[in-house]
Amino acid sequence: MDLIVVGLNHRTAPIEVRERVAFDEGEVHGVLSRARSEKVLSEAILLSTCNRTEFYGLSVDNGAAEMYIRGLIAATKHVDLAAHPGYAFTLTKLESVRHLLRVAAGLDSLILGESQILGQVRRAHELSLESGACGLMMNRLLHSAVVVGRRVRNETALGAGAVSVASASAELAGKIFEDLSARSVLLIGVGEMGTLTARHMVERGVKKLTIANRTFSKADELARELGGTPLPLDRLESALAEADIAISSTGATAPIVSRGLMQSILGKRGGKPIFIIDIAVPRDFEAKIGELDGVFLHDIDDMNLLVDRNLVKRRAEIPRAETIVEQEVEAFVDWRASLSATPVIKKLRERVEELRAQEVERHRKRFCGADREQVDLLTESLVNKILHPVMSRVREWSDEGDLGALRIDSLYEAFDLDRPGRGDEG
């Protein structure tokens, strides 16, 4: 039995193709159930996100499995993958394991180190379990993937620091104010980037959002969506006197807030600082406003600078994350190797022999010299007689596929046996 992955992702296929082959949860259930019933794949998992659709399977014949998965995707999504052979990729055996682990680590993500993917991997696992397509091998593989995802996030800074303007704005706001949920945010203009930033603030816990826009109906519409309060733009001055954070992204061709106006607004704020994110180009706030006490003014270039610095830091963490991936690939390979008959028999024999020798040693003083030899022979014979039928069953199990592997796996747990490592022979 070998592992295989066939799929399309942001590295191989453009968005137009990726969106056509994206599966919703209902479709995932259907496809996995079908794959299971048609018996080409003994186990399967389908990971479908906006950046990837990847079908992981376990089969006896990887060639047939590849053809089957490609056909399944083409038939379900009506996409002719044969016409664009470069869009879909196939990896087998160890490479497929390594690929999933890198995906879970965020190493293969469009935004390096993003954390959403780990939740998506977990969900793919749940869907496979619900569809009855997840067996021993996939369970262990997904377990390894989640372990890698957690370790990379805990032991490296691959996911540290914001890497989008919206998240960088929220991060910077968190460096000024301790608790964003207690802060009021003013969104000026309903431009795409500003809206995204405001949305991010709401996701970070902001409860009071005011949206000021020249066209009131648009402010009203967005306020309904984000749970804010709409405001006509002519009441900007009073809104700025109240807000803790202002996000501005209007299409105005000249600054809408001058230094003088801001100075008079600051007089009404009682010393409270204000964080202004001016994403508009041309800028909505005069640059000299940044010189005023109590104003933290950052424009799009500042936010991009922060994003770039964080990206550089994330890239520097790639080698550490790759090391973790390799460690877990190795652990998975060792685990798989432990499921054949020879290593478990060897480990079981070693364990029982160790116990036998310990017990004989403990009672050695009770016997005279000649008896000691007899005791050794007797206990060795006893151990062999006990182990013989177990060994025979283990050899049978090793030919029984998934169920047999599961039984062998449980022997390790039952007798507290060490899994064979890379250095172990047999």
Place this chain on the structure above:
Amino acid sequence: MPGLLNALNIILPTLYALLWADYALLFFRNDPFAEKTAPLLLRVTVGLHGLFLALWTIWYHHFPIASVFEANSVLAFSVATLYLLIEARIGVRTTGFFIVGIVFAFQLVSSAFVEPPETFSTLLWEPAFMLHVFSALLGYSGLAVSAVYGLVYLMLFYDIKKHRFGLLYKQLPSLEIMASFTYRSASLGLLFLTVAMIGGFALLMKVYGTYWSWDPKLMTTCIAWLIYSLGLGASRVWGWSAKRVAFTSIAGFTVILFSLVFVNLVLTRFHVFV
């Protein structure tokens, strides 16, 4: 006992130096070893320091406030304890580098120059006098912590203002947290300093028959008290920004330092009781 006290007198600055190095590793390198060991080492060091002060009191029959060098050790202990409480409260360890640095400095000066006095004033056992001195030391501790947080606040404030997203930006907690600790520590410090000053005036009346003396230490302390009162009052009444409070705190503590070091050592013997 003197042997043990001498050993502790050497061990304490050594431990504070190690602790400072630990916090430096944590601040500059995010060192996982330092992350684990710093809080433990802080507790052990503060514990040993408390033991040292208790043993000193028992063996030499007076609280270690007879000279500025003895008082420096109490001050180091008090600042370290206050920092321990703050760290436990906010769970952020990256500001330890800044606070433990001054604790180390206070203890180093104390350990280097402290001598057990052969004789000392009986005033040291007067409850009113002890209240006066301990309030002053607690006040100084609060003001020292406030000044350090104020300084760090200003460093981060200007980094964010000028779009410098470097080490301070990465490692320090939010400006709001640091502003809060600057203000709260200064308020606590001012409260104890006020108690110390009232106690001091009462003692002055009892011993010298007057409420006022042109003693330089008394005058510098009054100046510091005025600076803090104005800064904290203005923050409360006129909504002074956290930046102004931070500047006030640094200015006030500069006067306190002048009072502690220069006035105590060079200009006066009024506050020395050996």
